[in-house]
Amino acid sequence: MTDSSESLNFIEQIVAEDLANGLPKENLRFRFPPEPNGYLHIGHAASICLNFGLGNKFNAPVNLRFDDTNPTKEEQEYVDAIKNDIQWLGFQWAQECYSSDYFQQLYDWAIELIKKGKAYVDPQSAEKMAEQKGTPTTPGTPSPYRDSSVEENLEIFDKMKNGEYPAGAYVLRAKIDMASPNMLMRDPLLYRIVNKPHHRTGSEWCIYPMYDWAHGESDYIEQISHSICTLEFKPHRELYDWFLDQIYDDNKQRPKQREFARRNLSYTVMSKRKLLQLVESKTVSGWDDPRMPTISGLRRRGYTPESIKKFSEVSGITKRDSVTDVSLLEFCIREDLNKTATRVMAVLDPVKLVITNYPQDKVEMLEAENNPEDPKAGTHEVPFSRELYIEREDFKEEANSKYFRLSLGKEVRLKSAYIIKGESVVKDENGNITEIHCTCDLDSRSGSGTEASMRKVKGTLHWVSIAHAVKAEVREYDRLFLDEAPDSHEGKDFMEFVNPDSLNIIKEAYLEPFLKEAQLEDKFQFQRLGYFTLDKNASAEHLIFNKTVGLRDSWAKQQSEKKAQNQPQPKANKNQPQAQRSALNEMQKISKKYTNLSGAKLEAARADIEKLAEEITYDELEPLFNTAAKKVGTRIGVMISLGVLLKNGQERNDSINEFISKGAEDNNELLAEEANKLG
RNA sequence: UGCCCGAUGGUGUAACUGGCAACACGUCUGAUUUUGGUUCAGAAGAGUCUAGGUUCGAGCCCUAGUCGGGCAACCA
Numbered sequence: 001m002t003d004s005s006e007s008l009n010f011i012e013q014i015v016a017e018d019l020a021n022g023l024p025k026e027n028l029r030f031r032f033p034p035e036p037n038g039y040l041h042i043g044h045a046a047s048i049c050l051n052f053g054l055g056n057k058f059n060a061p062v063n064l065r066f067d068d069t070n071p072t073k074e075e076q077e078y079v080d081a082i083k084n085d086i087q088w089l090g091f092q093w094a095q096e097c098y099s100s101d102y103f104q105q106l107y108d109w110a111i112e113l114i115k116k117g118k119a120y121v122d123p124q125s126a127e128k129m130a131e132q133k134g135t136p137t138t139p140g141t142p143s144p145y146r147d148s149s150v151e152e153n154l155e156i157f158d159k160m161k162n163g164e165y166p167a168g169a170y171v172l173r174a175k176i177d178m179a180s181p182n183m184l185m186r187d188p189l190l191y192r193i194v195n196k197p198h199h200r201t202g203s204e205w206c207i208y209p210m211y212d213w214a215h216g217e218s219d220y221i222e223q224i225s226h227s228i229c230t231l232e233f234k235p236h237r238e239l240y241d242w243f244l245d246q247i248y249d250d251n252k253q254r255p256k257q258r259e260f261a262r263r264n265l266s267y268t269v270m271s272k273r274k275l276l277q278l279v280e281s282k283t284v285s286g287w288d289d290p291r292m293p294t295i296s297g298l299r300r301r302g303y304t305p306e307s308i309k310k311f312s313e314v315s316g317i318t319k320r321d322s323v324t325d326v327s328l329l330e331f332c333i334r335e336d337l338n339k340t341a342t343r344v345m346a347v348l349d350p351v352k353l354v355i356t357n358y359p360q361d362k363v364e365m366l367e368a369e370n371n372p373e374d375p376k377a378g379t380h381e382v383p384f385s386r387e388l389y390i391e392r393e394d395f396k397e398e399a400n401s402k403y404f405r406l407s408l409g410k411e412v413r414l415k416s417a418y419i420i421k422g423e424s425v426v427k428d429e430n431g432n433i434t435e436i437h438c439t440c441d442l443d444s445r446s447g448s449g450t451e452a453s454m455r456k457v458k459g460t461l462h463w464v465s466i467a468h469a470v471k472a473e474v475r476e477y478d479r480l481f482l483d484e485a486p487d488s489h490e491g492k493d494f495m496e497f498v499n500p501d502s503l504n505i506i507k508e509a510y511l512e513p514f515l516k517e518a519q520l521e522d523k524f525q526f527q528r529l530g531y532f533t534l535d536k537n538a539s540a541e542h543l544i545f546n547k548t549v550g551l552r553d554s555w556a557k558q559q560s561e562k563k564a565q566n567q568p569q570p571k572a573n574k575n576q577p578q579a580q581r582s583a584l585n586e587m588q589k590i591s592k593k594y595t596n597l598s599g600a601k602l603e604a605a606r607a608d609i610e611k612l613a614e615e616i617t618y619d620e621l622e623p624l625f626n627t628a629a630k631k632v633g634t635r636i637g638v639m640i641s642l643g644v645l646l647k648n649g650q651e652r653n654d655s656i657n658e659f660i661s662k663g664a665e666d667n668n669e670l671l672a673e674e675a676n677k678l679g
Numbered sequence: 680u681g682c683c684c685g686a687u688g689g690u691g692u693a694a695c696u697g698g699c700a701a702c703a704c705g706u707c708u709g710a711u712u713u714u715g716g717u718u719c720a721g722a723a724g725a726g727u728c729u730a731g732g733u734u735c736g737a738g739c740c741c742u743a744g745u746c747g748g749g750c751a752a753c754c755a
Contacts, residue, residue, distance in 0.1 A: 130752085136682065327705060
């Protein structure tokens with residue numbers, strides 16, 4: 001992470017530049033400022049990793065500051081959850097701070113502002129003030145209370161503080177500029193009266209500072225050097241600076257606000273309001289439902305801190321808004337779990353398999369590798385017996401050579417056990433398979449070292465011994481929304497896109513007995529199926545496993561493609577012009593670099609273009625006559641191709657003549673030369 | 680209609696001060712494999728939103744436009 005050869009993101013560059021311009025290293029200080037009104041999500045993780053990453057990179061302290069200026073929404077529950085999540089991610093803050101710790105200082109500064117004639121109390125209704133604010137294109141009009149005397153303002157503000165007015169009776173506003181093109185500068189609110197106890201200050205205060213007033217000043221109090229926030233606060237920067245100007249002392253570090261784009265994830269929503277809606281509508285079971293993009297949801301789902309940090313790192317920091325595909329998140333968790341998860345076997349959709357030549361009462365304890373990626377991970381024992389469960393999907397009575405699994409007359413290996421051959425099936429009156437009978441090559445036991453055990457068979461199946469199997473509930477999750485960006489459709493509520501099948505509960509799955517000992521934080525790979533972890537509600541009597549993510553599955557992909565191909569495809573004609581265009585594309589590609597070439601390479605490129613031109617039609621070529629003048633290479637390629645077409649009998653027309661004469665006049669010698677050949 | 684951001688393969692990001700557009704995910708081949716996983720080798724895919732300009736040379740600088748996002752809570 002401290003690798004200096006890595007390119008810095010733009011925030012890191014700003015810090016590095018400030019350092020280069022003389023900012024003392026020891027003045028560097030960052031902060032992560034959540035509002036305790038909801039749970040942290042994967043988007044916050046980006047901010048956490050950015051701020052704490054900055055701390056690591058520049059060896060500077062990072063404060064955790066709860067921006068708790070609104071007692072109507074904030075709760076201790078959220079404070080605790082947020083702290084827990086940050087620690088779980090593996091970050092340690094320098095100081096635990098609260099904006100509410102600064103209420104007195106903020107209040108004192110507000111008094112100063114009033115005394116300087118830069119703030120005033122206003123009794124008007126919110127509607128009235130909004131009206132006076134104007135619109136982005138028309139200036140506002142001053143409040144009739146804008147020029148009240150300092151004494152009067154002081155007196156009322158004091159009474160506001162003492163709880164002598166009901167909520168909403170008065171506000172304190174900064175006196176800035178009612179005509180500013182920035183709406184936030186049109187006399188913004190500093191304080192409002194709220195009659196609700198605060199989770200930390202109790203009922204000590206009746207007035208609470210607004211975000212803009214509290215945030216920058218808190219940064220200043222904590223001597224934060226760089227205050228990083230998301231893009232929507234960009235317009236607030238002007239106000240942030242204005243407030244700082246009022247109280248700033250030259251001998252102290254002046255914080256600066258910089259903004260980056262918040263991270264969106266495909267197939268989910270990220271705003272706390274919407275996540276809350278999912279919780280309150282019972283669409284999900286809670287903030288930590290494994291389908292939620294919250295840190296706690298991801299944790300319950302089986303994501304690791306490493307995977308989330310890796311995701312943040314790989315996603316990067318910029319100023320353009322974007323939607324990152326979940327496949328990147330999934331890649332990050334697979335990569336981590338592949339290295340660390342213990343391999344076990346579990347059958348989710350069982351069908352009985354009887355090994356007819358295996359003794360009735362025999363039980364063997366076989367050795368199974370815990371992790372082939374890590375030899376040091378060791379092994380564990382798996383009981384093997386005559387009657388097993390395998391996955392229903394792993395058997396077909398008849399199958400073609402592309403199917404590597406069990407079918408009648410074909411051999412497969414049972415993972416860590418024997419090679420078996422399908423012999424017959426038992427069916428019920430409806431024709432459903434109830435038992436598969438097979439024989440086993442008794443010499444082929446895995447690890448026995450016999451020749452038979454080394455035989456190559458195409459497929460390997462996972463299994464569990466019925467007599468020894470442990471029952472468990474298994475929960476599989478799919479994306480919560482069917483749309484890639486559910487909250488991006490105008491006129492449509494994001495709730496319309498909720499995926500009705502995002503949760504699939506398997507009431508009775510069969511696991512190898514080793515899993516009985518599973519602990520909450522353990523990570524397993526159910527072989528050939530995916531990664532799983534114990535749910536927090538599991539007990540020894542009732543095991544519950546959550547599926548974190550499936551393994552990559554090229555077989556499933558093939559199958560779904562085959563299915564798609566069987567449907568009539570309107571897509572077919574889309575591919576055709578592409579194939580036709582390829583000669584043209586090829587020609588353009590070569591032409592692009594044409595002017596960089598010389599000598600033999602140039603000759604070769606020219607010959608290639610001529611050859612390709614044989615396959616290009618005039619209709620394809622003509623639009624390229626309009627190629628921008630500066631794209632000389634392409635114009636040369638087009639000129640050469642045109643020469644070939646003319647030679648092959650294409651008749652001259654006005655467009656052609658114009659293109660040639662323009663080319664002949666071009667400053668580029670190569671182009672002029674080619675044009676003159678045709679002229 | 681005002682102000683402020685942004686625009687680079689399908690996706691997310693790079694490109695030091697202007698010098699042959701790179702990396703990761705995803706996709707596709709092939710090899711290896713007691714997980715149709717992993718690993719390994721390779722491929723396809725962008726003329727950097729458009730049009731002008733400056734320059735020997737522009738993704739980067741300038742001008743104009745287009746498109747997308749944000750801004751008028753007693754929320755943060």
